[in-house]
Amino acid sequence: AEDAPRGRTSFIEDAQTAAFRRDLVQGLSRDQKAVPPKWFYDAEGSRLFEEITALPEYYPTRQETALLRDRAAALTADFGPEAVLVEFGSGASEKTRILLDAAPDLGAYVPLDISETALLDAVARLSADYPALRVQPVLGDFEHLSPLPDDLPQGRRIGFFPGSTIGNLEPEEAVRFLASARRMLGEGALFILGVDLVKDPATLVAAYDDSRGVTAAFNLNLLVRANAELDADFDLDAFAHRAVWNPDHSRMEMHLQALRQTAARVGDRAFTFMAGETLHTESSRKFTPDSVEALAKESGWCMAGFEVSPEPRVALALLRG
Numbered sequence: 001a002e003d004a005p006r007g008r009t010s011f012i013e014d015a016q017t018a019a020f021r022r023d024l025v026q027g028l029s030r031d032q033k034a035v036p037p038k039w040f041y042d043a044e045g046s047r048l049f050e051e052i053t054a055l056p057e058y059y060p061t062r063q064e065t066a067l068l069r070d071r072a073a074a075l076t077a078d079f080g081p082e083a084v085l086v087e088f089g090s091g092a093s094e095k096t097r098i099l100l101d102a103a104p105d106l107g108a109y110v111p112l113d114i115s116e117t118a119l120l121d122a123v124a125r126l127s128a129d130y131p132a133l134r135v136q137p138v139l140g141d142f143e144h145l146s147p148l149p150d151d152l153p154q155g156r157r158i159g160f161f162p163g164s165t166i167g168n169l170e171p172e173e174a175v176r177f178l179a180s181a182r183r184m185l186g187e188g189a190l191f192i193l194g195v196d197l198v199k200d201p202a203t204l205v206a207a208y209d210d211s212r213g214v215t216a217a218f219n220l221n222l223l224v225r226a227n228a229e230l231d232a233d234f235d236l237d238a239f240a241h242r243a244v245w246n247p248d249h250s251r252m253e254m255h256l257q258a259l260r261q262t263a264a265r266v267g268d269r270a271f272t273f274m275a276g277e278t279l280h281t282e283s284s285r286k287f288t289p290d291s292v293e294a295l296a297k298e299s300g301w302c303m304a305g306f307e308v309s310p311e312p313r314v315a316l317a318l319l320r321g
């Protein structure tokens, strides 16, 4: 409430907008300005991300989709009757179809996403193509998991977290997420986790700085969104997209770099950027088989399988609760 706009027209922000405002104001107040990547995904951001997944340089989606197709039978072999598939950050639910095709007797599918439009579009398209499937969408972010609805079928719970989205989380956040997913999914659960693997920096940087500028537009859309939703006034021409490999943290980073000194207001809060200063908008951690296994163990899972694609390499880890 302290950040609510002052003026004659007062209004109550919806919870998501208020949380976006809080995260942005807090993030802009830090020494290294930063904002959590979940705020990329308004309708336009979700659309731009889908466009990224089709770019020649952005290999993760293509590699993971092929790997899922290739290993679908093995990954779904232990689903059992009336299984419930819970997907975290489901977006367009495109990869899900591969698992649905391999597990036709699934009891229910629970997509969870932060973008309402992405979620509703995906549910409409899935229901059209899988009329017998029970789909129970949940709007929300995967860092605050609520218990599953209790009227779901009673089969095994299977978590599905593809796309290396786990790489967006700080290491401690990733452990906390996987541990709370394990509690949410309960006894006997399985978890299919998609991760991108460490590789040569040139391949990584190209994937996050494509020649057509779609990733740059995706990154800048964060400021477009802030201007539209938060009564902010970022000068879009004053910022440039940057993608850098950080070997110390084994992660790709995206930043928006101020090309000159520039001021920005977010509601009634004012901020300045020095020339060259950056807003850190995303980290995408890249893993090794050992770092995935360590992450699984720390969060109470054990690694029952690890499938690796051809180059550029991504992996699917199968975890057991």
Ligand code: AVJ
Binding pocket: 052, 060, 163, 164, 165, 167, 168, 207, 208, 215, 282, 283, 284
């Ligand atoms: C959807 C979070 C996995 O980190 O690779 C794509 C998002 N960012 N290009 C990733 C993204 C820049 C993507 N994840």
